[in-house]
Amino acid sequence: MKEYVWSFGRLSDLDEQQYIVEMVNQVKDKLSSIFHEYFEKLKDEISKRITTAQKFLRIHLRDRAIVSLQDVLRCLKIFEWLTKQCVDDYSSYIPWMSRSLNIAIGLCYYFRLNINERKQLSQELSTNVSFDKLLEQEVDKLCKSFLIPGGIALNQGLKENLFVLFISIITTTPIVLVGKSGSSKTLSFHIIRDNLSHSKMEFGKRLHENGLLFAVKPIYLMSFQCTRDTKAQEIKRRWDQAMRHSENKQIKP
Known part of the structure; x- marks a missing residue:
């Protein structure tokens, strides 16, 4: 090639x-x-x-x-x-x-x-304050707004996953989240789904209490599990379904 x-x-x-x-x-x-x-x-x-x-x-x-x-x-x-x-x-x-x-x-x-x-x-x-400290403050403010299930440690990896996924979702920015097994990729998505799907009003209030001026809307999860036998047409069909759903004004930011 x-x-x-x-x-x-x-x-x-x-x-x-x-x-x-x-x-x-x-x-x-x-x-x-x-x-x-x-x-x-x-x-x-x-x-x-x-x-x-x-x-x-x-x-x-x-x-x-x-x-x-x-x-x-x-x-x-x-x-x-x-x-x-x-x-x-x-x-x-x-x-x-x-x-x-x-x-x-x-x-x-x-x-x-x-x-x-x-x-x-x-x-x-960095200028007067180091950039990584300022960004870390934003990550912490956001993560304080989430209801985290009991028994789950809010470590740095989970916090970063939550931050990146959440900002990408609310701004409709495509993202590929890559990491080793056990690095909280799926967990972070489930936490965001639960907070934005079931506790939307409470979550929005907590965001404002933590100084984050985001206007959030509920999300609807559309997943697709690929296998070795998955056909391209099946992926496209699911993609088209998701795109039609995303045009709903109640969902699109």
């Missing part, structure tokens, strides 16, 4: 940086006018930090194709959605925008790295 594969290269660092700046500028038009003044104060920082994260992953994961402008688009989509959740307190716009940026960068870049790489990226993104 090699003769059918062609590398078209990638953007230069300068070109990519210019694209990122322009993509950040476009976010302003998608936000309500009440956010514009505060967004102008933060937009250079947004561009700089996303550019830094892009370069870091490309260098440390040793693959030029490991990140692209699609990652930038995904990060800005999450940032935009989170920012729009702040509609009550004018004085909280700038802090919430900064927090939204930390969450978006954490989801799209930080959690893809190992422990040592995370520390290095945190150093490059």
